[in-house]
Amino acid sequence: MKKLTPTAGQYISYQSAFDYWNMKLFENTLPNCILNFDRHRGAVGTFRWESWKRKNSIINEISINPDHLNRSFEKVMQTLVHEMTHLWQYSYGKFSRYNYHNKEFAAKMETFGLITTDTGKAGGVRTGRGITQYSLKEGWFMSYFTAMPDNIKMPWQSTTPEESEPNSREITRQSRNKNKIKYYCRNCPPIIAWGKSSLALICGLCSKPMLEVMEA
Template identity: 40%
Template sequence: MTTPTIEAYEELQSAFDHYNRDLFAYVLPPCLITMQREKRTYGYFSSQRFLHRKDEKYCDEIAMNPAYFAVVSQLEILQTLVHEMAHAWQFHFGKPGRRGYHNKEWADKMEAIGLMPSSTHKAGGARTGEKMGDYPLEGGLFMAATNKLLARGFGISWLDRMPVSVKATSTSPIESGIVLGAGLGGLIHTPTNKNRSNRIKYRCPSCAAQAWGKPSLRLLCGGQECSAAPLLAVEE
């Protein structure tokens, strides 16, 4: 019997194994993949975070934030996983920067596997720094590995019904700006704010167009490239 726990974590583990083979030549040791709702982060890497009670072996943690699974593209979820895998590679085979700093060695490795580090998540951003995003390089190893993974039917099955509000940042032609919750009708609940005016701000997660209205509204974006994406309530 496949339970939600088994299904959700097996999907992340299968993606980790796939990228470990195609991008890291199987050199990354096994880690413990967790789901953590940390504020303002898609995921994180924590070296030797776990200890086995009997064997006394250490294990790294790669945490993924499920609060974003319904409101960012599947490509961005996979970018986050590989981003953290690059941190794991640097911990075991390189020299990590000071806590929270993404240094040149990490940036070079990211670029080598097909993800360009960028402080703005797009071209022109800084390659190193404290808070870093990335974007796929056209024709790079990451996109080749991802196309292979998606071609075999990979997908994230379980989505948080009450996700956070974000602006999509993917610049790849694959699923760029697509909201995974689109088409699920009222099953995905957007966050709402209570205020005296009984009006809240809505924002398209793809093009960032905004509108104001009652908390009970369900608005769809009319942008040509937004595929009628549901507007998300913005917490201010």
């Protein structure tokens, strides 16, 4: 059997992790998406809706910051499930734009035994921007995490030192201005713009509306 290349091995494990949580927590209801690694400064994970296209098909993207793969594997999987919950909410729920984690998002995470918080600990604010999570020992997430097959763990980690996470938040917003949001054009990548939330930006090349990057 031909030995897997580093790229193939890493992404097979990545896809296997997505498939595992899709089966265990989402009953295989999540649509296909592009799984990516993105060194997005200030975020351990991002969700970008409708950011990939093929002919008449458009799909979403989940990215994990490779510089944070050096965290515990449990934390990495928490981030993946966090982004998968954004995908679930965008597909079936009441999705909030502008990087906002609403009550529906928090409630869905809680059914998995993952409690949203702005501090990474119990007692924090559970909705809003800059939301992370912690796991309950008796929750479904921890139960399935301890039973995960060994081959799902991603074999490669970044050599770049992990950035600190002030207040244990998913988003630190160290890039540009902390009040600015990143926008992109799904038709003309890599067209990027920055501005405050709730802007109705139009791409200067194709005249299509620009979309906001959903971080963490």
